[in-house]
Amino acid sequence: MNRSIKFDIQKEYQKTDIQSVFDILENELVGLKPVKNRIREIAALLLIDKLRKSFGFLASSPGLHMSFTGSPGTGKTSVALRMADILYKLGYSRKGHLITVTRDDLVGQYIGHTAPKTKEVLKKAMGGILFIDEAYYLYKPDNERDYGAEAIEILLQVMENQRDDLIVIFAGYKDKMEKFYESNPGLSSRIANHVNFPDYSPEELLKIGKIMLEEQQYKLTEDAEQVFLGYIKKRMQKPLFANARSIRNALDRARMRQANRIFESIDKVLTKADLITIASEDILKSSLFNS
Missing domain, CATH: 1.10.8.60 (Helicase, Ruva Protein; domain 3)
Structure with missing residues (x-):
């Protein structure tokens, strides 16, 4: 590797055009300063990782699965849409689209119904982001006849085996999401980025x-x-x-x-x-x- 090779970071940044996404975030979303800062940090890490690969450094694929926590109406879905744009512009998302679902889109009502429902949603989301709102409703430990655990297991497999072609964002109230992650350590370990959305003043x-x-x-x-x-x-x-x-x-x-x-x-x-x-x-x- 030639250590004398230099890169113009500003030029590389301009090539991605992610500044246009940051501008939209700033202009369209009031407040949310810690959220905007966190999104910039994630984008910066991904850009630097790309440059490191250009220099020939060994680099493992960054963990891109995310958790968005906060009260309703704090902009989680809007930020997820912009995150999809950023990942696409940086080359970490093949299609750059966002599929938004809830428990009802993933979990069936009888034996053998959940797997095809969940897999169909995952098929549509491939190449982009799957945004699961109120994700904690997937886990209902008090109901033996509930099939949410099956959906979670399928999600875990895909999040691990096809992490280069699908990013999952789990969203919901902070306290409920924490309990949700506690119930499944395997799920929590696959989420690298936790972003908390504060209430507005x-x-x-x-x-x-x-x-x-x-x-x-x-x-x-x-x-x-x-x-x-x-x-x-x-x-x-x-x-x-x-x-x-x-x-x-x-x-x-x-x-x-x-x-x-x-x-x-x-x-x-x-x-x-x-x-x-x-x-x-x-x-x-x-x-x-x-x-």
Whole structure:
């Protein structure tokens, strides 16, 4: 090996075009700084591994199976999509597609049903990423007639034997995922990258809400912004809060109240501003403020 050979790391980085994916992550996803940093670290390691191979260094295939943990609505699926792009651009994924499944897509309801279901999903995912949401539901130790363990065994075999052609991402609540991994050490040992998604702050959720409205050509008045921030803080204290998903649902209801408000003043001449503006009253009429 000629140690005098040099590589222009910037040039190699530009060749991959993964910066475009990082830009999308930064522009489309509010907050999540530790997640974005972790994804950059993974991408950096993969790029350097490629360069090491170019120099003739021996290098084992990096472990690419991942675990995404966090509350609902924290961007796990969105980041998985971008991870698929990164792996494809770096040459670690043959097709670069993402298949999202849950327990119902993998586990059958009777003997002999699970294996063909799981294998069919794996066949579709080959060359890309298989994203298993709420993965802990695959394991139900209290139910002797449950076939989730069979699906896990098939997944383990494929994760080991075909790891160069399939990446699996397990996702779900952090505490439940930890118990899931404890139940199967073989599964845990095959996952090299654990990424935890933090909950959003109220201010980050307000920003996310404004982006959602802009995409639908709506906007909040200044007063409505402050009222909606108050709504977010109250909603975060309630059960079943799901971060960005709950914000989207709240805005859908605010749009319905805005439409009803406009309908009730049907004799009024409408302006463009009327049609695109969410007022504070459209949020204040939420049951959250009246319970």
